[in-house]
Amino acid sequence: MPRANDEEMIRKIKNQQAKLTARLQRIQARRSQAFRKKDARGKILIGGAILAALKKQDVTEAGVMKILRTYLPQSRDQALLQELYGFPFQVTEEAAEEQAPTQQRQGQG
Numbered sequence: 001m002p003r004a005n006d007e008e009m010i011r012k013i014k015n016q017q018a019k020l021t022a023r024l025q026r027i028q029a030r031r032s033q034a035f036r037k038k039d040a041r042g043k044i045l046i047g048g049a050i051l052a053a054l055k056k057q058d059v060t061e062a063g064v065m066k067i068l069r070t071y072l073p074q075s076r077d078q079a080l081l082q083e084l085y086g087f088p089f090q091v092t093e094e095a096a097e098e099q100a101p102t103q104q105r106q107g108q109g
Contacts, residue, residue, distance in 0.1 A: 051085070 053059045068087065072078060078089035 050059070050064060054061060054064060065087065068078070068081065072081070081087045082089045
């Protein structure tokens with residue numbers, strides 16, 4: 001038959017384990033969020049550098065378009081870039097319509 005002290009010790013250790021697990025999850029979530037912020041900023045900086053190079057004609061539009069078509073194959077993404085920056089994509093009507101709600105939300109803000 002287990003002793004009362006053993007039961008109490010098990011309860012305390014399980015309680016500590018639960019607290020440590022919660023603390024670990026908070027730390028991991030904070031670390032993950034920090035990485036996502038840095039990653040997003042890095043992508044924004046790359047995009048900004050490419051747009052600046054295009055404006056100064058340091059890179060060819062054809063070269064950038066080849067990259068965008070290769071790595072952004074979804075027509076909704078292409079439609080957004082066409083809308084924002086005038087990139088010459090062959091965008092379907094359906095993809096263009098998906099951007100319409102975005103325009104409406106921005107106008108209401």
